[in-house]
Amino acid sequence: MMRRAHRAYRRMGVLNVPRAAVLVIACALAAVLAAGLLEAGYAGAQRVTLPPIKVGVLHSLTGSVAIAERPINDATLLAIEEINAHGGLLGRKIQPVVVDGRSDWPTFAALARRLLSHDRAAAIFGCYTSASRRTVEPIIERLHGALFYPTFYEGMESSPNVVYTGSAPNQFITPAVKWFLDNRGKRFYLVGSDYVYPRSSNAIIKDQLARLGGQVVGEAYVPLGASDVRGLVRKIVKARPQVIISSIVGDTNLPFYRALREAGATPQRLPVLSIVMAEAEMQFLRPAEMAGNYIAMSYFQSVGGASNEDFVRRFKRRFGAGSVISDPMQSAYESVQLWAQAVRRAHNVEPSEVLKAIRGQSFDAPEGRIWVDEENLHAWKRARIGQIRADGQVDIIWESETVLHPVPYPPSRTRRDWNGMLHDLYTGWHNSWARP
Template identity: 40%
Template sequence: MKITRRKLLKGGAAAGAVAATGFPHIWVTDASLAYAAGGKIKVGVLFSLTGTTGIIEESLNKATIMAIEEINDQGGINGMQIEAVVEDPASDPATFAQKARKLVLSDKCVSVFGSYTSASRKAVLPVFEKRKNLYWYPTLYEGRECSKNVIYTGAVPNQQQDEFVPWLVKNFGKRWYLIGSNYIYPKEENNYCKKLLKELGAEVVNEEYVPLGHSEFSSVVNKFRSEKPDVIFSTVVGDSVVALHRQYRAAGLDPAKMPMASLTTSENEVAAMGGDAAAGHFTSAPYFMVWDSPENQKFVESYQKRWGADKVTHFVSEPCYFQVKMFQQAVSKLAPSDINPAEIREAVKGVELTAPQGKVRLDAATLHTYLWPKIGQCKSDGQFEIIKQSPGWLEPVPYKAYENQVCTEQGLKET
């Protein structure tokens, strides 16, 4: 009998399901049916609702749930409803891993949407790679990953910095202070930033990292005052962003002379700190709430209708929303018996759709997303003015900082 790729995948999935249950005497003839049983497709939603990054991740949960609700209200996927299993990992990487195992093994979710920090993504990665499941990660991140079990819909360094850093050097100067939270993402983003600064003949006058959840920035602000950098490049995340901006403003520093230029400060953090504390500072991102498009107008109106007129959308909640629509497109190509993580991964390669930020595409080789870089300056009303946008969508290059490595459909290659 001829063994097709699809039959091989089904057989492997069935064997994996038997091993996971711990009952070898039970033979599952088609384990993929478990993913679409009873007219429902079960997915996990794994964002922190409490803890230090709850300030941002709670909004990621909301955008994901809204997208699922929209799909279900429109009849689901080929008549099947999406059932969301929501867990709160409480901003703790170890809890992320524990909850991920539950969603994959106990709840039998066919995919999980989750994580804000790279620390939490790294914590769950072994679960998804060992169990051959799919994790949908919406956050801008540092690159340097080529997993076949993660769908990456956030920006990588070249998509945030390639236009931002030269623009800042041209408009503000060549002396830079790098301040970030103390984990992998800020350090890798700063490595790429330093590479660009060197090419531009600029210098780093100081580089400093603070613990996650850090709230006392008086010594850092004093260094800003004494060093007098032209640009403060910030990769501080979570509640710490609010504290940093408020203390900067309280010290009387001037963003017109010494702006903070961030990869991580969105409308969500601005809403928490108040527009006056953020006014005059810059952010680079593929999406801002003020972006003028029919798709974004619908997204913002739907979000505020669902969650409250005072709520804001931002550059991580937006990919949370469109990655669920990518999932919908991929699953809609499959028969119910073929709905499993491996088939979804193949079906989502090359998927295109018009997201609130513009038309996006999932790159088949890297499983990263083509996005639209933008530079925004925050105003006192808490919104951004878009200063510049890329003339076209930008290819994701997750190993741009490491020119001897490239992510391919076959995996990571040395060049």
């Protein structure tokens, strides 16, 4: 090598370079070349070998509540796809691990444990029902995970390992009850599916009506997935309420609204306020049979604003022009975006670091700007009431003037009293969050 280098220098006219100098120069050039190759190889290896960030997506894709949860699953995946399309997070792609809770709470628990212990998920997005969330929550806390819960719910909970992007009861239930009390009458009938969310929500409503001079003329519950509700409807009509508040979930809504129509209980005579149903489910339940009734939520697809219009366009482009978007779907989307913001702020995907970074975060969501409360990890949101149209969309008839501070524990009882009520439900159902 030294002789070839020396001859090359002679050809270039450099005739008096000592052989020792040629050797030094040649070795230096070889070292520089080797270092460059190593650096390029290292950078290439970094680009190829950085592992993806695994996150769990835990919803019911089958079973009685799948009609509500499948669209939420889609909205979660849309957010992940959009983040990946813009380069991912911290130089890594997000890998969703999608699992099916099968509308069965023990299955949710087993899958949450697997996502955290086996898949090492940096976060779990999911759990539509309160029964599934309350079943999963102890596992999330024990394994130091992070759950992003997208559904409006009954409150009475505030876990340091759960970010609640759905509405707390003071952000949808109590404002809607007050509006109906002021505008439609004082006699209320409360009906729901027989699990923790309807039971707890109705306890809140009964406290509120007692304080404001309303009257509960009846209260009844049906099993999840029930199809014959004609006897229930006869009881409701006989009680002569002025408003029905429904927390019936899933496919039981179709026979319920149909039976009301058949009994002559039209929305003009006896309106139903649902505190659980949204636009996505109505597409499976013949919305024309529900038209004229009401829903209380923080978000409807018909919310104005460029951000929401763009979100709706993107969702329809990805999942089809006939797709509709509901409150928990939108909250699921913003859950992923808030998590991603917190990961960037923390420069870390560890749940403990992300949960610190997310406190106080804001996001310009389709529903409008929201904030994550620094103390209770619930989102600040608006309250809205909508009236169902025959096409399955909703006309917004009322909304709060500002975003509302989330109050997970309603002030009508002490935290100890609420927890005692929940304990009695759980033990009364043989350590389950739904009636067996």
